[in-house]
Amino acid sequence: MGASTINVPFSSKVLVIGGGPGGSYAAAALAREGIDVVLLEAAKFPRYHIGESMLPSLRHFLRFIDAERKVEAHGFQKKPGAAILFNQWTREGYTYFGQNNHSWNVVRSEFDEILLRHAEECGAKVYEEHKVTEITFAEGSNYRPTSATFTTGTGEVRSIAFDYLVDASGRAGIMSTKYLKSRHMNETLKNIACWAYWKGADMYAPATDRENSPWFEALTDESGWAWFIPLQDKIVSVGIVMDSKVSAAKRAAGSAAAGDGKSYTLQDHYLAQFAFVPRLKKLLGGAELRVDATGQTPTVKSASDFSYTASSYAGDHWRLVGDASAFIDPFFSSGVHLAISGGLTAAVTIAASIRQHCSEEEAGNFHDHKVAVSYTRFLLTVLGAYKQIRNQQVIFFCADRGWKLLTVHHQQVPVLNDIDEGNFDRAFDLIRPVIQGTADAGKMLTEDELQKAMARRRDFVTHIFVPTDPEMQQRVGTRLGMNVLAPGAPILTKDQISSLSAGDEDTEWVLNQANASKTISDFYTGPDRLLGEVVDGLIGCTERGNLGLARVSEKSQVRRK
Known part of the structure; x- marks a missing residue:
């Protein structure tokens, strides 16, 4: 002890x-x-x-x-993957960690x-x-x-x-x-979070490979997102993350609506946000807020100013x-x-x-x-998620084949003010030719070109969250060969994805998600990947008793762009 x-x-x-x-x-x-x-x-x-x-x-x-x-x-509660819903008009996306890799x-x-x-x-x-x-x-x-x-x-x-x-x-x-x-x-992610614990909630996707996975859902007013994380003993952690200015405005409006002499507590504010996450609210069902150590008062916690470097x-x-x-x-x-x-x-x-x-x-x-x-890799992935959260507005229009659903993109997520150019270069050497649309991966980028490259990268990683599930991935892998989806397989071009999918939307989603996962393999791998990438002629030595760094010859170094 x-x-x-x-x-x-x-x-x-x-x-x-x-x-x-x-x-x-x-x-x-x-x-x-x-x-x-x-x-x-x-x-x-x-x-x-x-x-x-x-x-x-x-x-x-x-x-x-x-x-x-x-x-x-x-x-602890096993986590086979995670379900993410960015838009109430579509089905959720799912990231599956793979068999025996929970x-x-x-x-x-x-x-x-x-x-x-x-x-x-x-x-x-x-x-x-x-x-x-x-x-x-x-x-x-x-x-x-x-x-x-x-x-x-x-x-x-x-x-x-x-x-x-x-x-x-x-x-x-x-x-x-x-x-x-x-x-x-980080000026881009000035958010505030509030959360509490619940008992007696329903679970996501029972009797499937996704059973009891955590659920993440964008607020329908595009101000943020919510988490639903099942823990052991049938306890669920449920939190709301919002833009801090929007959160303050909502609390002020709630206080005004409550009237003179009536308090509008953090708990009131927290509970009011469930109106913006209907699927999560349904998962809560008849669950009850857990109370504090006194056994009387539900405890809602909050934190802000948590994005920095x-x-x-x-x-x-x-x-x-x-x-x-x-x-x-x-x-x-x-x-x-x-x-x-x-x-x-x-x-x-x-x-x-x-x-x-x-x-x-x-x-x-x-x-x-x-x-x-x-x-930097995580930051761009998170920014990719926020781009989708803040672009949910939809319209319908009538075409020859009936009503169709379109998403209207009306907000921008700033990037350059929070990302160092050098870190971006180093973080994504692997796919710079893909996101730049050029084979000249060694050329210096102007600020405008860097902005475009970051935007493409951000779009690229959003495919992590496309609507797929393990069954869909298995079907596509069986048809095309699982090696196409493997983390170590080459990144596919848009033309290759189009050719392989042959107009099938499910296949296109799976291939795009596999592509995105290849660029963020840090999330799925450990020390070997982390220490194996050469930095200024040095790599990590993981042998016990000789932990440290080792020099590699110039011939054996991976060419750094």
């Missing part, structure tokens, strides 16, 4: 601030290598946290540190504690209720951290010296907010991990994936620096590159 305060050493090779998924993962990976690690966590575990729906990549990362069986055995919807207090205890079992020295308040830097350095001051649960003030720092301090982000002043809010994720003997580095939006469940993948690259690059596989500057650059690329 965590080491006692009296045993906190005065120094450590590596200090990890924060015991969430990113910090625990980094500590576990380093401790398994015999590297001296101290982890200081401000809270007492288990502690509440939102962010319950996991991507299938989680299994691969957990397997790498021998924690997969612990999570599987805990009994993920989980987790109770974060329980999941996070499993990872923290696993880090302890791996040899990390873990101290809960130890809050880091100050960091000291080497004199004359460019923010090279050397020691930290912390307070204990009893009010004692202590300090610890270290050689390397992993800042996994969550949204507080002590390095980026207090010292580096490098956090930038740091300008850099690594420096001289420090790494930023998880929410301390960046957070995008809860839409595609990216939080834990980014935290754990960042925890791994932090561990790999610190081990590489300690073992002199490369210089500390090269190691830091590797981590910075990996976090930036992962962040």
